Amino acid sequence: MIDLHDIRYVRLGTRDLDGAVRYAHDILGLAEGGRSGNAKNGQTVYLRSDTRDHTLVYHDGDPRDHTVGFDLREGVALDAAAAELERLGHPVHRGSDAECAQRRVDAFIQFRDPSGNRIELLAPTPQAGRPFAPTRPVANTGFSHVGLRSTDPVRDEAFWTGVLSAKVSDRIGAAPLLRIDAVHHKIALFPSAFAGVQHINHQVASIDDIMQSWYFLQERGVRTVFGPGRHPTSGAMFLYFEGPDGMVYEYSSGVSQITDPAHRPRQFPFEPASFCMWGARPDIPEFRR
Numbered sequence: 001m002i003d004l005h006d007i008r009y010v011r012l013g014t015r016d017l018d019g020a021v022r023y024a025h026d027i028l029g030l031a032e033g034g035r036s037g038n039a040k041n042g043q044t045v046y047l048r049s050d051t052r053d054h055t056l057v058y059h060d061g062d063p064r065d066h067t068v069g070f071d072l073r074e075g076v077a078l079d080a081a082a083a084e085l086e087r088l089g090h091p092v093h094r095g096s097d098a099e100c101a102q103r104r105v106d107a108f109i110q111f112r113d114p115s116g117n118r119i120e121l122l123a124p125t126p127q128a129g130r131p132f133a134p135t136r137p138v139a140n141t142g143f144s145h146v147g148l149r150s151t152d153p154v155r156d157e158a159f160w161t162g163v164l165s166a167k168v169s170d171r172i173g174a175a176p177l178l179r180i181d182a183v184h185h186k187i188a189l190f191p192s193a194f195a196g197v198q199h200i201n202h203q204v205a206s207i208d209d210i211m212q213s214w215y216f217l218q219e220r221g222v223r224t225v226f227g228p229g230r231h232p233t234s235g236a237m238f239l240y241f242e243g244p245d246g247m248v249y250e251y252s253s254g255v256s257q258i259t260d261p262a263h264r265p266r267q268f269p270f271e272p273a274s275f276c277m278w279g280a281r282p283d284i285p286e287f288r289r
Ligand SMILES: CC(C)C(=O)/C=C/C(C(=O)O)=C(/O)C(=O)O
Pocket: 147, 172, 177, 188, 201, 231, 232, 233, 234, 235, 236, 250, 252, 255, 274, 275, 276, 282, 287
């Protein structure tokens, strides 16, 4: 079992780096935390959502190119994790010096989950907490979770809980909401015909930030695709909206924590009442019945 600590970053390719960075800054309220590369070979922009070095990366490249990077729990050796994955038949790529520099990490390994989602495991790298101030008036308290596409959620749940250390908090139909710490979920696996990141969540402080964001997005012509609403599963109030290259972003507030070691996942039917207890209906393909 490979013990995960937290998600460190999501990396997304884009053909419109300036547009994606502008969106991250002006709409999401993220702060630019530096750039690397050059116009000839491709640029990478690091974006900050909290006191961490960065949590979102946009780079020149194919918009279908998505990667999620996880910190390993302290004491878990990268080599041991690589050996375990290879023993189980998952090919592993060890990051070159140039690739490490691009990710601002000391060392990492890369592999794919059974659906083909590209995952990176990072050697624990101490990060100095740097002050973070949102770049627009929203109390963005930080990046929190991803929805991943899964071509077979039952198979992928077995991988994420059996090979990696995720635990099932709840299921909606076949879609598991998985935790790797006390937070209700950091990963959700949603049925899809192909792999990739399906949505990216940032936490905001309160319902005021959700509702103010709803009006803010409408005024700027950003399409809301679900909400405002409240998830019966995690209890979080939410707003999902469209980002660059069709990515869905989510703000949520009030996600529950699971600290009871005897917690048993609840099974919710895959229907709108399980998605929102206020009656909002999603306009998101993966959440349609
Ligand atoms: C609309 C989906 C199926 C849903 O209900 C997701 C639930 C939650 C939650 O309980 O907080 C999410 O945040 C999510 O993974 O989007």
